[in-house]
Amino acid sequence: MTDTSQTSLQADATLDCRELLCPLPVYRAAMALDKLEEGQTLELICTDPGSLEDIPAMARQRGDTLLVAENRGTTQVFHIEKGPRR
Amino acid sequence: MTDVVRELSPAAEAAPRQRRLALVASKGTLDQAYPPLILATTAVSLGWEAGIYFTFYGLDILHRKRFEHLKVASLANPSGPVQLPNLLGAIPGATAAATKVMKKWMKNANMPGVPEFIEMAQGAGVRFFACSTTMGVMGVSESDLIGGCEIAGAAAFLDYAADADVQLFV
16 A cells, blocks of 8 residues: 655545556546636545656646645655646 | 637646647547546646547547447458458448457457447546548538537647647557
């Protein structure tokens, strides 16, 4: 099991994307972000090593803010703050 | 009957234009069905518009009777999941074996099958354009295709692709 307690920030929603490959983490994160309000945060837990590049790119393209990107070896944990709706 | 003229690229609104991905899917094998679906689903997840133009064998990906039965070629496919010399790749059952292995790989990696992927892409807003020439040449009617496809020729697709930020041919 992965310990996520290291991340001090409290997210408004958490999404477990472990054992999923591209494009599923990005697709599911986008669906989850769509349900949030501007300024709310999503915690995302991934195991696809590609997510270290994909999740920052997704945040950049969507206009969301990446607050945390942590590589914990087998898992990668992200906190994304939803930006203004375009 | 009045013909409804559809515009694939409605006039831009005052708001900043969304980025757009325009893909051509020209191949109808199982392995080649995934890349356009993956790219387009990703694009809409990024907040882009995305459309795929399914042409020639690629139209099988939208064919309601065929899209569940796309295959991986065992012949002339040195990178395929079942590595066989061409002489053996041509024997009956070799393509079925390669297809079975690829489907198992996908399942083990938690990747959706093509029908589920299509539903996911359409649900997320990816537009599916069915090539009207292919339909005419191959005798495919609109009722043979899955729901939600837009029938379009090359001019309509190019009109859509001309306003795209990324255009790729698969």
